[in-house]
Amino acid sequence: MSDSIKIGVSACVAGERVRFDRTHRRSAYLTETLAKHVEFVPICPEIACGMGIPREPLRQVDCAGEIRLIGYESGKDLTAKMTNWAKRVLKGLDKEGICGFVLRVHSPSCAVGKSRIDSTDGTPPKLGPGFFTRLLREHDPLLPVVSSEGLQNSVQRENFIRRVFVLHRWRALTAKGVSIGNLVDFHTRHKMLIRAHDLGGYRELGRLLGESTLHNAETIFDRYGTLLFKALTLKATPSKNRDVLTHAAGYFKKDLDAEDKRELHAMITAYAKGKVPLLVPVTLLNHYARKYRAPYLTQQYYLNPEPAELKLLNHV
Numbered sequence: 001m002s003d004s005i006k007i008g009v010s011a012c013v014a015g016e017r018v019r020f021d022r023t024h025r026r027s028a029y030l031t032e033t034l035a036k037h038v039e040f041v042p043i044c045p046e047i048a049c050g051m052g053i054p055r056e057p058l059r060q061v062d063c064a065g066e067i068r069l070i071g072y073e074s075g076k077d078l079t080a081k082m083t084n085w086a087k088r089v090l091k092g093l094d095k096e097g098i099c100g101f102v103l104r105v106h107s108p109s110c111a112v113g114k115s116r117i118d119s120t121d122g123t124p125p126k127l128g129p130g131f132f133t134r135l136l137r138e139h140d141p142l143l144p145v146v147s148s149e150g151l152q153n154s155v156q157r158e159n160f161i162r163r164v165f166v167l168h169r170w171r172a173l174t175a176k177g178v179s180i181g182n183l184v185d186f187h188t189r190h191k192m193l194i195r196a197h198d199l200g201g202y203r204e205l206g207r208l209l210g211e212s213t214l215h216n217a218e219t220i221f222d223r224y225g226t227l228l229f230k231a232l233t234l235k236a237t238p239s240k241n242r243d244v245l246t247h248a249a250g251y252f253k254k255d256l257d258a259e260d261k262r263e264l265h266a267m268i269t270a271y272a273k274g275k276v277p278l279l280v281p282v283t284l285l286n287h288y289a290r291k292y293r294a295p296y297l298t299q300q301y302y303l304n305p306e307p308a309e310l311k312l313l314n315h316v
Contacts, residue, residue: 004039005168005308006097010104011042013148018044020057025104027148029157034102037308038164041096045109045132049085051078058108060117060131067117069108069131079131082109086135097171100144100164102151103133112147142229143167155235158278158313162193163232165309166301170225178217183224184209192302194231196244201231242272245281248297255292264288279314 011018015026047053057072068079103110111130118125129137137145144163150156173186187209194202205227212220245268249261256264267281282303289297297303305313 005037005099005164006041007034007038007164008041008043008093008098008101010102010107010110010148011044011047012107013102013104014040014042016042016044018047018053020046020053020055022054025148027102027151029151030102030148034151034312037312038099041093041098043089045082045086048089049078049082060108060115060128062117062119062126064120067128067131067134082131083135086132090136090139094140098143099167099171100146100160101133101136102160103130103145103147105147105149109133112145112150114147114149142226142233144232155237159197159232159235161309161312162197162236163229165306166190166193166232167229169301170228174221174225178221180209180212180214180217180220183212183221187224188296189299189301190228192244192248192300193236194228195247196236196240196302198231198234199240199243201227201234205231238272238274241278242268244302245271245285248285248303251294251297252288252292256288260288277314 009030010025012023012025013027013030015024015031017024019025046055046058056074056076058069058078059072061068061070068077069082070077070079103112105111106114106116107130108115109130109132111128112133113129114127115130115133116125117128128134133145136143144160144167146156146160151160169186173182176182187205191202194205205224208220208223208227246265249264249268252264253261264281264284267276267284270276271278271281285297286303288294289303301309304310
């Protein structure tokens with residue numbers, strides 16, 4: 001398996017002039033920061049399925065419960081054209097090993113959730129995913145997806161980065177074959193990260209591993225992957241992170257003196273209140289984990305991300 005992490009991106013946010021009016025919507029974070037650590041796979045669904053530049057703008061229309069893609073001026077129905085292309089390309093993206101998608105906000109094709117959807121019965125327009133994004137999510141509901149606008153939000157950005165790197169590690173694990181021992185090691189290293197997203201999901205994954213045997217390994221792997229990425233769809237909020245950090249601090253209750261304990265908990269509280277970044281209490285916990293030899297903590301990806309992941313999280 002390639003070490004390169006591949007991210008699908010709307011070509012216009014990567015700076016390509018592929019919009020209907022020959023413009024782009026370049027994302028500075030995407031092209032100047034994220035691009036240094038991942039490999040982009042740019043896609044413009046409208047160009048890829050045969051529409052030209054310039055071209056007629058599109059809109060989505062809810063026709064008795066079926067969303068269709070319609071030319072804004074001509075009324076031409078391009079639903080089948082886009083659907084047939086997407087069915088072909090989505091299988092190819094699986095082979096590419098895409099670990100996430102960054103999509104153009106508001107786009108009738110690529111929006112994550114803010115594309116206008118008109119009606120045919122006079123009811124007010126509603127907002128929803130773009131036409132291609134809807135097909136992408138139906139194909140792989142648990143694939144990390146974020147809008148270019150969402151990358152400007154620190155919580156959304158951090159969650160997207162975490163999920164992308166977990167998915168890449170998961171694919172590396174499954175490429176080695178089915179081994180409960182390897183799965184247990186994977187789970188152990190991701191425990192704090194999973195807890196930060198979904199405590200209930202974390203407990204369910206633990207129970208699942210407790211049911212594993214030599215005879216049900218493949219079933220356990222399949223079920224684990226589904227539960228894992230379902231848990232990671234929930235955001236790791238400052239409140240959830242505070243709980244995980246406090247739990248980690250409990251490992252040093254017999255090692256730290258009163259002053260060190262106050263400092264550590266003060267940093268955790270300052271993070272929860274938005275006064276310092278997550279990196280501050282994490283760095284302090286890492287220092288104590290090394291000093292007092294806490295191997296469970298030093299092997300946690302939550303506290304010790306991969307180098308590229310750490311750089312991106314520090315940027316957050």
